[in-house]
Amino acid sequence: MTQLLRVQNFTVSNDGIAAGENQTLDNPFGLDHSGMFEWAVGTAGWPNRTDPGGSRGIDDYFTRDFSHNIGAEIMGRHKFAPKGGPWPNDEWQGWWGDEPPFHTPVFVLTHHPRPSLTLSDTTFHFLGGEPADVLDRARDAADGKDVRLGGGVTTIRQFLDADLVDTLHIAVTPFDFGSGLHLWESPDELNDRFHHDVVPSPSGVTHHLFWRK
């Protein structure tokens, strides 16, 4: 059975920016991202939702698909921690508290080794290497299921450059950020390699769906 590498619910601004250049502990995205994730947090399927409500329209199809047939995640160092470089110690355990929303093995890309870390039913592994090798490790761990490529933007570009991504769901918000780390100049950049559906949502975001030609 094919194990896809899938990008899901990754949100960028109207001008293609996913993060600022100055990430800090207080500001994990390195820019004023207020409103950027509103389309997702209001849905019934939002993985961090703790109360029963939420919308069940088109945006909810995307948030509830987050874990569907996913057996592992790959994420960049900057999605896991606010700073790069050697780990000062093993105290930092990610942004998500004792119950991370992944519920699978997670492979964190880093040049700096660190022991694996288990929080509830999520285990973080820390490893370096080429994208293709990391993907092999994640596929082995995914037990026949797909692998989510969780971002950040640098990691997604790295795996796109290596032509390892099978499907992408990118939510484009109506805001412009002006400067920051770009996923793309235009979504149409991917059209040579991917089919591309454009789906406007009543919430104001536009969902872009890509799958390999």
Place this chain on the structure above:
Amino acid sequence: MTQLLRVQNFTVSNDGIAAGENQTLDNPFGLDHSGMFEWAVGTAGWPNRTDPGGSRGIDDYFTRDFSHNIGAEIMGRHKFAPKGGPWPNDEWQGWWGDEPPFHTPVFVLTHHPRPSLTLSDTTFHFLGGEPADVLDRARDAADGKDVRLGGGVTTIRQFLDADLVDTLHIAVTPFDFGSGLHLWESPDELNDRFHHDVVPSPSGVTHHLFWRK
């Protein structure tokens, strides 16, 4: 945990018709429905797909959601068999061969009792009664998961009239049929009770999503 009653991937014509009035063994929908399900059969997630291909755009989000968190289905007699009335014998085993695409208990509405029937991991139960009672039975069998209301159109209208439906996904094709069994005169009929998202797909169908206010 809330167990929703969900209508999914139910397809109607542009004029709201889901089936003709003269269902036969050779023509389960009772009308010329060629092209009506093209939006779904081309997707990777189509439950009856046997080969690995298929599109992974917006239509695929709907077909692959078919089984997501579903623990039972309720269907009308006319979805299961071409004729109403007493069962002549127990030979008829549905339209789906030895591997029905449901993989859960299925509750078939009929006034005429018949022993339960197991095919692979699907078991059909045959029962009459009020919609609310049938839904109670299905929820018990669904083991905490949601219940799919599988149609046909008469059954969906019956459960809508009893105000038991929590969410609906209806795909509206661009064809007019002129006469037949109507789900609605207009999708906006449901707007008093449901939120309503309208999502055009590049395949030509328009997805209508409803969830309770």
